[in-house]
Amino acid sequence: MCFADTDHGAPFAKDPSVVRFGGRYLLYYSLRKPGSIGIGIAQSDDLTRWRKVGELDPAAEYERKGVAAPAALVHEGKVHLFYQTYGNGPKDALCHAVSEDGLRFERNPTNPIFAPTGGWNLGRAIDAELHIDGDTVFLYGATRDPEMKRQMLFVATAPVSGGFNRESWTQRCDAPILKPELPWETNCIEAASVLKRNGRYFMFYAGGYNNDPQQIGVAVSDNGIAWTRLSDEPLLPNGPEGAWNHSESGHPGVFVDDNGETWLFFQGNNDKGKTWFLSKMRVAWDAEDLPYLIRPEDGHEFRLVRTRALQAIKNPVLDLAPALCPRDPLLVEHDGVYRCYYTAAEKLPAGFQLHLDEIRSTDLVNWSPPRRLLDGPLGFSSPGSMIRQGGRWIMALQSYPIPPGHDWADESARLWLMESDDLEHWDPPRQIKPEGCTANWAKSRRQIDPCVVAHDGKFWCFYKTDGQLGLLVSPDLHAWEESLPDRPVLGRKDTPDNATLENVCLLRDGGEWLVFFSPCRDGRGVGVARSRNLLDWHGVRYLDFPAVDWAHNGPTAPMVIDRREKLGVWLMVFHGEDRRVNPHGAALGLAWSRDLDHWTLPFRHSRESGYP
Known part of the structure; x- marks a missing residue:
């Protein structure tokens, strides 16, 4: 799979999120528009060939400078889209919209629904990720330190019955749940993408700012709040010189299909961000029930390095x-x-x-x-x-x-x-x-x-x-x-x-x-x-x-x-x-x-x- 949006110039598609809805797959992604960033929508019957079917245009004053980094969730027969405002620096926050058809969305009247608090961060929120577990919904996102230098992750929870509204969320951390500590993570951890398997939560995350290179790591948790890395090395590194993803393999989006097959969508480029493409790998599980990736075109495997x-x-x-x-x-x-x-x-x-x-x-x-x-x-x-x-x-x-x-x-x-x-x-x-x-x-x-x-x-x-x-x-x-x-x-x-x-x-x-x-x-x-x-x-x-x-x-x-x-x-x-x-x-x-x-x-x- 290799997908990019060319409607507004050079190929550009970032921050993938995939759901199955209405008998087809829907891909939500960030796209570059003249003077701003927006959200594109594509559909597919096979997760490989994608056709663009729409865009989410800014529709409120808080979205005026742009919207980005969508995270889609199917709940009670509707597509719920969580996304960030763009271009507001420390004031960017997370928003929510809902759709009957996956294409036309109605904004949550309580938007923006969440931004973190506490002296350890400056109140910014980007890269939303939602995971429903029973009666509780987990909201993950990225924020920066007060100096606006280091990107790190936070988590909040709410009762599902709260309708994802602003007042329903409770911040569940008074410090980052993951922050950059390893050399390859440079000064950034962002783009959490979470699934639950056999009683444990697994988080795929991006380490490093764009083109540092950004690469993808994995962490595990028993409760969705406290996380431990599975390796000191990325699960999915950037590609070798000459590969399409030499500049980065970043911003993961995990998708579990109805048949249980699991796929990891991610972004990459080889020109330091002049263009951006999306691709995917199959997620498989080893004898210890830990994830590894299989590249579909040649079967090449990416395994967790047991650094310990x-x-x-x-x-x-x-x-x-x-x-x-x-x-x-x-x-x-x-x-x-x-x-x-x-x-x-x-x-x-x-x-x-x-x-x-x-x-x-x-x-x-x-x-x-x-x-x-x-x-x-x-x-x-x-x-x-x-x-x-x-x-x-x-x-x-x-x-x-x-x-x-x-x-x-x-x-x-x-x-x-x-x-x-x-x-x-x-x-x-x-x-x-x-x-x-x-x-x-x-x-x-x-x-x-x-x-x-x-x-x-x-x-x-x-x-x-x-x-x-x-x-x-x-x-x-x-x-x-x-x-x-x-x-x-x-x-x-x-x-x-x-x-x-x-x-x-x-x-x-x-x-x-x-x-x-x-x-x-x-x-x-x-x-x-x-x-x-x-x-x-x-x-x-x-x-x-x-x-x-x-x-x-x-x-x-x-x-x-x-x-x-x-x-x-x-x-x-x-x-x-x-x-x-x-x-x-x-x-x-x-x-x-x-x-x-x-x-x-x-x-x-x-x-x-x-x-x-």
């Missing part, structure tokens, strides 16, 4: 130096338990020995002591992927025997699979391709850093040799052959600085595969590329990953899992290198992202504060 859980994480999550150096992590979540498998690099008198270890956590904060899964001279390590096939867990890993006196493995390093029914008991590893790399483009038979995925009815195994990525294919996880015998799937000629690469992780994002990889360079970093067929890749680039102050040589070996349903984010585990410890020096860390492009690191927990 994420902010409790402290990096590095595992630092055992100098006795052991954890590297090359693989993260799996199953039945509420996170299992992190990793290479444990041990410094011995004769050189280095690699092992495969595991730690566990239920909250990403408190981790179990390491558990050794594999030991011995073959140096099993670098767990690169975990898939489910035939009811079994299948891990890809490498053997990495390091000759005495050396730092790195010799030509005998190979790829392996290891299987389990329960993630507790593992079968002995079996080799993928004992003869090693047979690709024509490779000089070495050495193969390390495997990552196995299922695609198009086959199994594909990425690996590193000669500093480039090869690709094996198998119909059954037993018989493997080179899928690209004459070229690497990704090589040094593909990276932005001609660096070699290793440690890949693959996941699906929409209709494409997304690969994360480690460039082999000083300062390391995280690279990405995209493909539809696993053979041909485009968009190879390095992420602008945040600096990891506890990793002297930067982040590397990224591995990403989808935790949007529970945490609202993609979760990355990586190792940060510190070669000052030894050539394998590293510790494990976590990061998260909403879009797989912009990543956030948690607070660093230093050894000085007691981290082991």
